[in-house]
Amino acid sequence: MNEFDDKSVEQIEEQEYTTLNLGPTHPATHGIFQNVLTMDGEIIVDAVQTIGYIHRAFEKIAEHRPYNQITTLTDRLNYCSSPINNMGWHMTVEKLIGVEIPKRAQYMRVIIMELARISDHLVCNAVVGVDSGALTGFTYLFQWREKIYDIFEQICGARLTTNIGRIGGLERDFSDEVYKKIKEFLHDFPKGFTEFSNLLERNRIFVDRVANTGAISAERALSFGFTGPNLRAAGVDYDVRVMTPYSSYQDFEFAIPIGEKGDTYDRFIVRQNEIWESLKIIRQALDNMPQGKWYADVPEFYLPPKEDVYTKMEALIYHFKVVMGETDVPKGEIYHSVEGGNGELGFYLISDGGRAPFRLHFRRPSFIYYQAYPEMIKGSMLSDAILTMSSLNVIAGELDA
Amino acid sequence: MSELTNVYIAEKLRNQFGEAILSASEPYDMLTLVVNPSIAHSVINWLKNDNEIKIQFLTDVCGAQFPEIEGQEFCVIYHLHSLTNNIRIRIKSFIPASNSIIATVSDLFESANWQERETYDFYGIIFEGHPNLTRILNVDEMDYFPLRKEYPLEDGTRTDKEDKYFGR
Numbered sequence: 001m002n003e004f005d006d007k008s009v010e011q012i013e014e015q016e017y018t019t020l021n022l023g024p025t026h027p028a029t030h031g032i033f034q035n036v037l038t039m040d041g042e043i044i045v046d047a048v049q050t051i052g053y054i055h056r057a058f059e060k061i062a063e064h065r066p067y068n069q070i071t072t073l074t075d076r077l078n079y080c081s082s083p084i085n086n087m088g089w090h091m092t093v094e095k096l097i098g099v100e101i102p103k104r105a106q107y108m109r110v111i112i113m114e115l116a117r118i119s120d121h122l123v124c125n126a127v128v129g130v131d132s133g134a135l136t137g138f139t140y141l142f143q144w145r146e147k148i149y150d151i152f153e154q155i156c157g158a159r160l161t162t163n164i165g166r167i168g169g170l171e172r173d174f175s176d177e178v179y180k181k182i183k184e185f186l187h188d189f190p191k192g193f194t195e196f197s198n199l200l201e202r203n204r205i206f207v208d209r210v211a212n213t214g215a216i217s218a219e220r221a222l223s224f225g226f227t228g229p230n231l232r233a234a235g236v237d238y239d240v241r242v243m244t245p246y247s248s249y250q251d252f253e254f255a256i257p258i259g260e261k262g263d264t265y266d267r268f269i270v271r272q273n274e275i276w277e278s279l280k281i282i283r284q285a286l287d288n289m290p291q292g293k294w295y296a297d298v299p300e301f302y303l304p305p306k307e308d309v310y311t312k313m314e315a316l317i318y319h320f321k322v323v324m325g326e327t328d329v330p331k332g333e334i335y336h337s338v339e340g341g342n343g344e345l346g347f348y349l350i351s352d353g354g355r356a357p358f359r360l361h362f363r364r365p366s367f368i369y370y371q372a373y374p375e376m377i378k379g380s381m382l383s384d385a386i387l388t389m390s391s392l393n394v395i396a397g398e399l400d401a
Numbered sequence: 402m403s404e405l406t407n408v409y410i411a412e413k414l415r416n417q418f419g420e421a422i423l424s425a426s427e428p429y430d431m432l433t434l435v436v437n438p439s440i441a442h443s444v445i446n447w448l449k450n451d452n453e454i455k456i457q458f459l460t461d462v463c464g465a466q467f468p469e470i471e472g473q474e475f476c477v478i479y480h481l482h483s484l485t486n487n488i489r490i491r492i493k494s495f496i497p498a499s500n501s502i503i504a505t506v507s508d509l510f511e512s513a514n515w516q517e518r519e520t521y522d523f524y525g526i527i528f529e530g531h532p533n534l535t536r537i538l539n540v541d542e543m544d545y546f547p548l549r550k551e552y553p554l555e556d557g558t559r560t561d562k563e564d565k566y567f568g569r
Contacts, residue, residue: 052538059523060547064554095429222457222484225512238458238484334429335461335480335491346461348478361463363480371515400538 017045022385024053030127031396033389035373042381047374051367055400062360066325067093068167068301070360075161077364078398081120081341082162083112083152088338091246092347093167096334099298103290105169106248110285111182112155112164113247113338114278119148120341121229121271121278124393128268129200131390132209137196144189151181168302169295179286186283197272207265214376214388215263224372227365228343230392233270234262240339251288252281264384264391271393300327325355342366342393366398405486407432410454417447431489438494441477442504445492448481449509456490458482459506462516464524467495468550474498475526479506496526505531523548 023034032053038046058073065073074085087109094101122145126138149159154177156164165171200206216226221234231238239256241249257273259266295302299318308315321327331353337346346363369392377385410432411425421437422444436444448456460480468474473495481490496503505528507513517528518537525546528534536543545552 052540055538057547060554220511223511225459225510236484243484243487332428333433335431335489337460344460346480348461348463348480350465359465361461361465361478363461367515367519368512371511 016040020382022382024050030390031394031399033370033394033396033399035385037382037385039382042383044377044380044382044385047377047385049370049373051370052400054396058362058401059360062357064356066327066355067329067357068322069325070357071165071167072161072163074362075163076397077362077401078120078341078345078366078395079160080123080393080395081116082160083116083164084120084338084340085345086162086164087113087247088336088340088345089347090165090167091338092334092336092349093301093329094296095336096332096349096351097298097301097329099168099296099301101169101296102292102294103248104292105294105296107285107289108170108174108294109165109247110249110252111282112152114281114285115148115151115182115185117339117341118275118278119145120393121275122148124341124390125268125271126196127390128210128264128387129206131387132206134200134206137199140192141196144185144192147181147185147189151178151185154178154181166295166302168298169293171303173294182282182286186279186286190279193275201269201272210264210268210387210391212261213264213380213384214391215261216372216376217262220372220375221262221369224375225368226343226372227369228340229270229274230262230267230343230369232256233259233266235260240337240344244337246336246338252284254278254281264387267391327355328353329355337363340365342395342398343369362401364398364401366394367401370394370399405454405488410488410490413451413454414444414447418444431491433491433493435493435495438477438496438503441479441492441494442506442509445479445481445506446509448490454483454488455485456481456483456488458484459510459512460489462506462513462520464520464526464548466524466548466550470495472497475501475524477503477520477526501525502527502529504529507531522546525549 018039020037020039022037024032034050036048037044062070062073071086071089074089075082077085122141126141129137152162153159156162156171216234218234218236221231222236235258237256237258242256254277257270259270303322304315304318309319329351331351333350335346335348337344343365345365348361349357350359352358376388407427415422418440421440423435423437426433448454460482463478465476465478466474467476475496475498477494479492494503505517507517515537517531518534520526521528521534522536522539523546
């Protein structure tokens with residue numbers, strides 16, 4: 001009798017659940033993710049994730065490409081901050097071949113990477129605003145992202161998938177126009193960004209909407225492999241730039257903003273504050289820009305100037321070798337990581353001495369922390385789940401590789 | 402407390418696990434240990450619970466294939482990180498193609514879950530005890546493991562990229 005009763009209760013409960021497909025192409029997911037949600041009314045009971053919709057087998061392709069051609073693959077990981085991916089890859093190869101690049105190039109890289117970080121955080125925070133119902137801030141911040149892309153365009157000719165820099169340095173020195181654009185940005189952006197901050201940071205409607213939703217404890221965040229702003233929002237001050245400085249980050253003064261509760265509001269605020277810190281770093285890099293060359297002396301990897309290719313035998317040979325990917329690299333294995341827009345972006349490279357990597361693995365922060373998503377949204381409302389996802393800033397390109 | 406150098410950590414692990422630590426080296430300053438696959442899980446567990454080294458963070462899990470090394474065709478690579486001591490350790494375990502099974506570490510670190518699924522998806526390495534070892538990035542119907550070296554990236558009948566044209 002009792003058994004029968006239990007079953008019938010279960011069956012009734014099962015009937016009451018609704019299955020809801022969130023994605024794969026839902027405007028609120030900002031990318032191609034599918035979540036099959038089991039809903040009890042408006043409360044999420046369970047979530048099953050499907051990923052891989054834009055899997056492009058980068059790790060396989062990378063095993064067949066010379067080192068300089070892999071840069072374009074890294075562009076397409078986190079396409080909101082491609083320059084950081086590009087630089088991370090260049091630094092990995094430079095570490096492998098044992099090249100120290102000039103201070104000036106390192107400072108130029110820092111400026112570019114911090115601009116990329118700002119644009120990444122701008123998009124994320126603007127979208128958090130949108131998903132909570134504030135579209136104005138988004139349209140406004142996108143203009144500033146455009147200004148950053150203008151700077152990238154001036155430096156390297158591309159805006160989104162930048163392919164910026166080369167193994168051994170940067171492709172060219174910053175022109176006067178670049179300096180002008182950066183200075184204009186540094187002058188105008190804080191004012192615009194303050195307006196955005198004033199609109200949301202202390203806004204009662206917004207705070208009520210995002211505080212205490214999608215929270216994760218520091219312990220769980222570490223177990224789930226969180227890095228970057230999402231981990232810092234949970235209260236762990238881990239930042240690759242400070243922990244294992246690369247590209248002269250030890251020369252700069254900046255703080256690591258952290259949160260307390262690891263909820264959507266903390267993630268938002270951590271990103272807001274990081275934008276200010278990035279601005280500080282860019283100012284310091286500009287003020288202390290060292291003199292010198294913007295590339296290291298590695299002719300086997302760094303393309304010679306075009307004039308030389310037409311007039312000098314040696315430059316012609318190196319040009320051919322670089323373009324055809326005919327350079328042998330040392331054997332070895334190496335792990336190098338940089339602080340990407342979303343966390344620790346790592347490159348694990350095994351070289352067998354050939355022209356292409358024997359094995360290249362990308363440690364993609366989005367891929368690793370997105371697995372915590374079901375745990376973070378269980379028991380919450382659907383509308384909170386949307387906000388949680390946008391505040392995690394999962395980028396489909398990085399997720400699927 | 403003595404200083405936590407790579408040599409010291411390797412020595413400490415050797416004392417604990419003896420012969421099962423097959424080799425220790427420091428390519429580019431990162432302590433790299435090759436361990437017997439049967440103890441990979443216990444080594445990571447021990448490192449996690451050690452009060453001195455304090456590994457709290459699993460940075461990365463990935464696979465690799467070395468078709469030339471007989472009996473050790475596949476390799477699982479773990480990158481561990483101690484955030485308190487800022488030490489990174491790489492653990493490698495070689496497993497044979499005939500029996501490519503290794504214990505999961507997803508019971509120690511949640512982050513290993515998807516990374517092990519990805520490794521399975523790419524190389525077909527079985528992680529014993531994994532809660533849900535299915536494909537993750539590729540379609541479920543796929544009947545091969547695409548990152549294995551025997552599967553070429555491009556059409557094998559192409560001749561315009563043959564090495565002889567490039568003097569290799």
